Amino acid sequence: MDFTERLRHRITKYNSRIVVGIDPFPERLPDFLVNDIIPGNTRTVSQALHTFGRMVVESVEPYATAVKFQIAFYEQWGMAGLAALEKTLADIRGTDMQVFLDAKRGDVSSTAQAYVNAFLAGPKLGGHQYPSPWQVDAVTLSPYLGQDTLQPWLDAADNHGKGLFILVKTSNPGSGSIQDLPVCGGDTVAERVARMLTKMGENFVGASGYSPMGAVVGANYPETLAALRRLLPHSYLLLPGYGAQGGTAESIGPAFDDQGMGALVSASRSVIFAAEPTASARETADAIGQSARRFRDDVNRAVQ
DSSP states (O other): OOHHHHHHHHHHHHTOOEEEEEOOOGGGSOHHHHTTOOTTOHHHHHHHHHHHHHHHHHHHTTTOSEEEEETHHHHTTTHHHHHHHHHHHHHHTTSSOEEEEEEEEOOOHHHHHHHHIIIIIOOEETTEEOOOSSOOSEEEEOOTTOHHHHHHHHHHHHHHTOEEEEEEEOSSTTTHHHHTOBOTTSOBHHHHHHHHHHHHHGGGOOTTSOOSEEEEEOTTOHHHHHHHHHHOTTSOEEEOOBSTTSBOGGGOGGGSOTTSOSEEEEESHHHHTOSOTTOOHHHHHHHHHHHHHHHHHHHHHHHO
16 A cells, blocks of 8 residues: 555544644653653653653544654754654554654755665665665655755655655745745746656656655645645645644645545644643643644544
8 A cells, every 4th residue: 555545544544634743842841751851861861752752642643644753853862862763663663653754854866865765765785675764654855956866765655655745835934035936937936846746746646646745835824835736736735834833724725635635734732732741641641632633623624
């Protein structure tokens, strides 16, 4: 089953079009975890990150189609943080929960292949194929080094049943300083990138009507979202900017097709930090689950 078919299966099974981002800001971790961290001991930090990530996954599993790990919040702790991420991913493996890695990689094609091996395909050495150390379902990428740097990712995604989400119009306030700039022909930079992705993915469209070449488009820019949806007819859209960044359920309707497919709405802080810092472990898990359920229901009402 390819990536977009797995998405369709999960969306239909759980009636969910949401992605919960796992961004473990150190200063916002709940007190019951922070109190067990020994200052200067990154092993205890790793344990806290693993416990928090596992709690979020278990709490949102009935309501979310996917979870999205922001790798930077783990990389900042070095090997201890990456060990926590590795353990959390292992906890999910074998379930039908879709796992995205928010890595925003983008480099020349030879280096891109090494990233592809790490996240999707697995490296080769001495004629032996090793498994990908991360084994995620999809990765976020930057397109700004050009089409040739995306091609190794697209080939691997097609060969291994994986997905890609390319930055097109991001949700941050300053995105327009580059992405809204006009280029020759009347497009903006974001629109030109969208056309490039559609062209690249046209030979990879599967039975679902979508290719593995998805796009990141901010939910907090509804007019831009509608225009980019038209330019990306065969791409799943990943819509950040919901909740804490100002995106609302009412703004995301144009991203979906007439079957309620074709887009996923992402939120992190408004879900994973729904509890007070002083809440117990059980109270924290319950608050995360309830917030994910409300998020799912809000999006479903908008789609309907």
